[in-house]
Structures are given as structure tokens and as C-alpha cells.
Amino acid sequence: MKKSSFICLLTIFGSLLLVTGCGKPDAPPAASGSGSPTTVQTIGVSFETLQTEFWVAALKAFETELARRHIRMLQAVADGDANRQIEQVRNFITRKVDGIIMVPKDARACIPVIKAANAANIPIVLFNRPPAESDAKSVAVVADNFTLARDTVAFLVAEARKAGGKYKALHLIGDLGDINAIGRRDGFDAAVSNATDVIEVVARVPTEWNNEKAYAGVVNALQKHPDIRLIFTPSDLHLPSIASALRNAGKWHKRGEPGHVLLAGFDGDATAYQMLVDGYLDATGVQDVYFEVEASIQAVLDARAGKPVPPTILDPGFVIHAGNLEEKAARMWGAKKK
Amino acid sequence: MASHHPPRTTNHEPRTPWLVRWLGGEHLVLWLVVLSFVGLLPFTPDLASRENLANLLLTLLPLLVLACGQTVVLITGGIDLSACAIMAVASVVGGLAMNGDTGWLTGSPWAAPVGVLLMLAVGAGLGALNGLSVAVLRMPPFMVTLTTMMAGGGLAIWLIRSETIYNLPPAFNALGGRLALATLITVALAGGAHLLLSRTLLGRWLYAIGHNARMAHISGVPVAGVMLAAYVLSGLLAAAAAVLYTGQAETASPLLGQRLLLDVIAATVIGGTSLFGGRGKVLWTLGGVAFIKLLDNSLNLLNCSFFTITMVKGAVVLAAALLDATRCRLLEAEA
Numbered sequence: 274m275k276k277s278s279f280i281c282l283l284t285i286f287g288s289l290l291l292v293t294g295c296g297k298p299d300a301p302p303a304a305s306g307s308g309s310p311t312t313v314q315t316i317g318v319s320f321e322t323l324q325t326e327f328w329v330a331a332l333k334a335f336e337t338e339l340a341r342r343h344i345r346m347l348q349a350v351a352d353g354d355a356n357r358q359i360e361q362v363r364n365f366i367t368r369k370v371d372g373i374i375m376v377p378k379d380a381r382a383c384i385p386v387i388k389a390a391n392a393a394n395i396p397i398v399l400f401n402r403p404p405a406e407s408d409a410k411s412v413a414v415v416a417d418n419f420t421l422a423r424d425t426v427a428f429l430v431a432e433a434r435k436a437g438g439k440y441k442a443l444h445l446i447g448d449l450g451d452i453n454a455i456g457r458r459d460g461f462d463a464a465v466s467n468a469t470d471v472i473e474v475v476a477r478v479p480t481e482w483n484n485e486k487a488y489a490g491v492v493n494a495l496q497k498h499p500d501i502r503l504i505f506t507p508s509d510l511h512l513p514s515i516a517s518a519l520r521n522a523g524k525w526h527k528r529g530e531p532g533h534v535l536l537a538g539f540d541g542d543a544t545a546y547q548m549l550v551d552g553y554l555d556a557t558g559v560q561d562v563y564f565e566v567e568a569s570i571q572a573v574l575d576a577r578a579g580k581p582v583p584p585t586i587l588d589p590g591f592v593i594h595a596g597n598l599e600e601k602a603a604r605m606w607g608a609k610k611k
Numbered sequence: 612m613a614s615h616h617p618p619r620t621t622n623h624e625p626r627t628p629w630l631v632r633w634l635g636g637e638h639l640v641l642w643l644v645v646l647s648f649v650g651l652l653p654f655t656p657d658l659a660s661r662e663n664l665a666n667l668l669l670t671l672l673p674l675l676v677l678a679c680g681q682t683v684v685l686i687t688g689g690i691d692l693s694a695c696a697i698m699a700v701a702s703v704v705g706g707l708a709m710n711g712d713t714g715w716l717t718g719s720p721w722a723a724p725v726g727v728l729l730m731l732a733v734g735a736g737l738g739a740l741n742g743l744s745v746a747v748l749r750m751p752p753f754m755v756t757l758t759t760m761m762a763g764g765g766l767a768i769w770l771i772r773s774e775t776i777y778n779l780p781p782a783f784n785a786l787g788g789r790l791a792l793a794t795l796i797t798v799a800l801a802g803g804a805h806l807l808l809s810r811t812l813l814g815r816w817l818y819a820i821g822h823n824a825r826m827a828h829i830s831g832v833p834v835a836g837v838m839l840a841a842y843v844l845s846g847l848l849a850a851a852a853a854v855l856y857t858g859q860a861e862t863a864s865p866l867l868g869q870r871l872l873l874d875v876i877a878a879t880v881i882g883g884t885s886l887f888g889g890r891g892k893v894l895w896t897l898g899g900v901a902f903i904k905l906l907d908n909s910l911n912l913l914n915c916s917f918f919t920i921t922m923v924k925g926a927v928v929l930a931a932a933l934l935d936a937t938r939c940r941l942l943e944a945e946a
Contacts, residue, residue, distance in 0.1 A: 320917075323917060347914050348914065348916065348917070349911055349917075350916075350917030350920075352870050352917070352921075353866070353869060353870055354868075354869065354870045354871065355860050355862070355864060355866070355867075356670070356673075356856050356859060356860055356867070356868075357870070359859060359860060360666060360669075360670040360908075361911060363662075363666045364663065364666060364908070364911050364912065366662070367657060367660060367662035367663045367666055368657050368663075368912070379775050379860075379862060379864060380775075381775050381777040381861075381862045382775065382860040382861070382862040382864065384777075384861065385788065385859070385860065385861050405777060
């Protein structure tokens with residue numbers, strides 16, 4: 274194992290390079306689909322993570338919907354690693370899937386794989402997160418974050434008006450590297466800008482989608498402004514942290530009880546559903562996972578069939594609150610989890 | 612000074628048990644890779660397709676570069692937990708320098724080469740910080756590199772406020788994205804590391820320290836300097852891996868490699884490099900990296916769920932650690 278080791282090393286790389294045809298890294302696969310252009314037999318679904326309930330519910334919805342349509346699903350989860358996701362989506366391309374649906378880790382790092390899918394003539398849909406601007410062609414199915422957040426906060430403002438008096442508000446802000454967080458922040462701002470007579474925003478807490486940061490921020494804000502009476506979180510993910518902070522501050526009261534803090538979220542997860550039922554949460558903007566899943570699959574089918582597909586498909590979502598809970602719960606993915 | 616070669620059982624004496632010979636064999640993991648590949652082929656015919664092999668190779672290369680650095684450190688009996696954080700810092704600094712929007716070198720024809728040099732300098736610098744703390748201040752490698760991992764990860768995020776950097780020079784992206792170029796770079800780096808370990812005095816010193824640092828010192832090995840060199844080399848190779856990964860994704864990210872540490876250490880240990888020091892080779896690491904990437908790739912091709920893949924990989928890493936301990940015990944008994 275002296276010279277032979279080194280020679281062995283070179284031989285392995287050399288033979289792999291020969292087999293894989295080095296120098297043609299961008300060459301598309303020989304065929305781009307497994308059947309005729311309109312036949313969709315297999316779709317690859319790539320998630321960047323399954324760390325939140327939303328993604329788990331979405332994956333489950335994809336499994337159900339694809340099985341219903343008799344389409345085989347290949348799945349891959351990148352565990353939060355953009356490079357691993359690139360590798361996994363390239364695997365889909367290698368396996369000549371008929372379409373790819375991905376939740377990108379990063380709006381920019383996904384562009385090389387979108388281009389690779391374009392080169393292989395495989396339609397690619399980005400689920401819930403749009404890509405950064407580029408010449409790569411894809412379809413994005415995303416929640417209308419701005420409108421849904423604005424409408425959710427408008428509901429809270431109406432509740433505040435009904436109750437009377439001026440409300441001091443705490444606004445949690447997600448990771449501003451995520452376009453979804455930006456849309457929700459702007460939606461909040463649009464709603465409160467029309468209600469300065471009722472709402473005064475006294476604290477903004479950047480959470481970066483991190484529950485520890487959310488908790489620390491809410492605790493600090495409540496210490497500095499103990500008269501905060503309205504809180505909006507851009508993700509239901511932070512509801513347990515907010516509940517804990519409110520409980521510790523002695524401000525955890527149900528709707529109708531004195532000292533109730535108006536609270537609204539976004540997503541529609543199981544915690545939000547339970548808190549709505551229990552009366553601690555006033556409203557949440559529900560991303561319609563089932564609409565987004567169906568629209569993503571339909572976009573692949575339409576693209577394969579040569580039909581025009583818009584580059585962005587918006588999920589309007591809906592605001593759920595105590596008044597419409599019974600009617601809307603069937604469409605709330607968090608309610609189905611219970 | 613102790614021999615740079617690990618205790619071996621290749622004397623083929625008739626009384627050497629076959630298990631010891633098999634476990635102590637130089638090419639154990641490479642054989643496992645070949646057997647796994649052949650064994651999996653009937654279930655995943657796509658495994659041998661040209662496109663899949665290209666994909667496999669392209670993703671194997673940066674991990675191999677990273678694992679070569681880890682091999683060098685493990686041979687000394689240390690560990691570098693900060694390798695992935697060093698990658699993140701190098702990626703971010705390179706991105707800040709080279710990007711076509713706000714980069715310090717925007718518009719310069721030297722953006723890509725200077726950017727790469729900056730990345731390597733960052734890697735070497737952080738590696739030197741680790742090395743000085745371990746070798747001069749005599750701090751435990753685990754604590755030192757854990758701290759660098761945390762501080763480096765924070766620094767990378769702070770430098771660009773969690774955002775990713777895009778619009779990198781095409782010449783830079785080609786380094787990681789073009790298979791031929793990435794292969795050439797990796798062969799040069801892995802080959803260099805192999806020659807360093809097997810053909811140079813520094814290589815012999817690294818093994819000697821791993822076997823017994825005190826004995827090495829008595830024998831005249833400049834222990835502190837050699838340890839420093841090991842960590843600098845690990846940092847440099849981590850930065851080189853960052854060049855490949857960043858080029859592949861065409862994006863500089865402070866989260867680069869955040870989940871890779873387990874793969875790096877697992878690949879190195881599966882290859883046969885001992886966690887106890889004094890034993891390891893680049894060729895073994897190649898086997899370990901190939902094994903872990905093959906495992907990942909084939910489980911994906913078999914359409915296993917994320918949870919299954921994670922559990923299987925965890926089990927394989929545990930089996931590798933067990934194999935390492937068993938191998939060491941058997942070889943000691945044999946010696």
C-alpha cells in the first residue's frame with residue numbers, strides 16, 4: 274500500500290470520470306420523461322426540512338393526492354442543507370421523473386437545479402417558497418402572504434375597535450431572508466397603517482423563525498410595555514412561546530375575560546386550532562395546504578400537457594376565527610391533525 | 612520515533628485469524644463499497660446510470676476534500692468539529708468579495724482568483740487559531756474546535772445578516788459545478804494530502820504524535836508545530852471544500868455545511884481512520900466518503916423516507932465506531 278494506493282486513487286477517479294463523461298456536466302439526460310409528453314407517472318417531491326408541522330402536513334397531503342391520482346411519488350428531504358437538496362433534485366432528474374415539486378431551502382441556491390430541470394425538459398414547481406429572480410423557468414405556488422396577513426390583522430383591529438380604547442401592539446417578524454416573512458410583515462404594516470387611531474405598535478421582535486428568540490423578545494417587550502394588548506405572530510410556530518411569556522406575565526386570559534390580549538397568528542397549525550377552540554387565540558391566517566398541493570400537482574400535469582401555466586399561483590388562504598371556526602375547520606390543516 | 616504505519620496484520624502468518632485479517636485489511640471499506648454497489652444494483656438499476664454516477668461523483672468530491680482535513684487531524688489524536696463552520700465563514704467571505712452586485716472586487720477580472728485566495732486564507736487563519744489553542748495553550752481539541760464551530764457559525768451569519776449571496780463569477784461557480792474541474796481540484800488536494808501523510812517527514816510526525824505524543828516529543832518531534840500544521844491544513848481543506856460547495860450551489864451561504872459534520876466524521880471513521888489517533892490514510896477516507904455517499908444515494912433511489920435514511924445512517928455510523936473499537940482491540944491483541 275505505497276505507490277499502489279496513489280495509483281488506485283487516481284484510477285478510481287479516472288474511471289469514474291470516463292464513465293460519467295467528464296467535460297459535459299451540463300448535458301441533459303437522453304430522455305426527459307418516462308412516457309409520452311402528456312403521461313405523468315412519477316413526480317419527485319423534495320422538501321428542505323420536515324421540522325415544522327406545516328411541512329409534515331404538506332408532505333402527507335402530497336402523498337394522499339398523488340396516490341389518489343395514481344401517480345408515483347419519489348420523496349427526498351434535504352435536512353436543511355441546500356447542497357444536499359441540489360443533489361437530491363438532480364437524482365430526480367437522473368431518474369427521469371415527469372415533474373419535480375420542491376420546497377427550496379434557499380431562493381437562490383435552487384436556481385442551478387431549476388436550470389438543470391429546464392435543460393432536461395422536466396417541469397418544476399416551487400411549493401410555498403418562490404425562487405429569486407433569474408432566467409430559470411419554474412412555477413411557484415405560494416400563499417398570498419401580504420393579503421392574508423393584512424386581513425388577519427384587520428380582523429384584530431376590528432375586534433379592538435369593538436372593544437374600544439387604544440391598543441398597544443407587539444409585532445413579531447420572521448426571518449427577513451424569507452420572502453414569506455417580508456410579505457407577512459408588509460401585510461401587518463398595511464393593516465395597522467389604516468388604524469392609527471386604535472393601534473400603536475410599541476415593539477417589533479425579529480424571530481428568524483426561532484422560538485427561543487421569539488420567547489426572549491416577547492418577554493422583553495412585555496417587561497418594557499406591560500400594557501401591550503395586541504400581538505401578531507407571522508407564524509403559528511411561535512404561539513407556544515407567546516403563550517408561555519403571557520402566562521408568566523399574568524396576561525393569559527380567554528376571549529371575553531378581563532385582560533385578554535388580542536392574539537393572531539399565521540399558518541393554521543394544530544396549536545392554533547386548539548387555542549382557537551380554547552378561546553386564547555382570536556384569529557389566524559390559514560395557508561390552504563390542500564389548495565397549494567392540488568395546484569402544484571395540477572401545474573405539473575398542465576405543463577406536461579403543454580398547457581400554459583402562470584409563473585406564480587397564489588393561494589388566497591382564509592382567516593379563521595371563533596365566528597367561522599365550525600365552517601372553515603375542515604379546510605384548516607391543523608384541525609385535521611387533531 | 613514510532614513508525615508512521617499503524618499496527619497491521621498483513622504478515623499473513625498462518626495463525627492469524629481470518630477475522631483479524633479481514634477487519635485489519637487495508638481495503639476493507641473499498642471492498643464494502645464495491646459489494647454494496649453490486650448488491651444494490653438489482654434493486655436500483657438507476658444507480659449505475661451515467662447521470663447518477665456523475666451526480667454521485669460531483670457531490671462526493673467536496674466531502675472528500677473536507678474529510679481529508681479531518682483525517683489529518685484525527686491521525687494526531689485530535690478532532691476538528693469546526694470544519695463545517697470554517698466552510699461557512701470562508702463561503703461568506705468569498706461571496707462578499709466576489710459577488711457581482713456589492714462585492715469588494717465587483718468588475719475586476721481578478722475577482723474569482725482573489726476570492727478563492729481569500730477563502731483559503733480565512734480557512735488557514737481559523738485553522739491556525741484552533742492549532743495554536745490546542746498546541747500552544749494545550750486546550751482540549753474537542754472544546755477548542757467546538758468553540759470555533761459556535762463562534763464561526765455566528766460570525767458567518769453576522770457578516771451577512773442571515774442572507775445568502777448570489778451572482779458569483781461564472782469562473783468561480785465552474786470550480787465546483789463542472790465535474791472535470793472539481794475532480795481535478797479534488798484529486799490534486801487528496802493526492803497532496805496522501806503524499807504528505809505517506810512520503811514526508813511531517814506525515815511521519817503526525818502519525819507519531821497520534822500514537823504517543825509524549826514519546827514523539829522525547830524522540831525530537833516538534834509536537835506543537837506539527838499539531839499547528841495539522842489544524843491549519845484542516846482549515847485550508849475546509850476552505851477548499853467551501854469553494855467546491857459554494858460553486859455547486861452558485862450561492863454563498865452562512866448555513867453552508869451546517870448539517871455536514873456527522874457525514875464528515877462518519878465517513879472518516881468508516882474509512883478506518885481511528886478516533887484514537889495514529890491510524891488513517893487518505894485512501895481509506897476515500898472509501899469512507901464513497902460508502903456514505905453511496906448509502907445516501909441508494910437510499911434515496913430506493914425511495915426510502917427521510918426518517919428511514921436518517922436512522923440507517925445513524926446505525927451505520929454506530930456500526931463503524933463499533934468496528935473501529937473492535938479492530939483496535941483485535942489488532943492490539945494480535946500485536
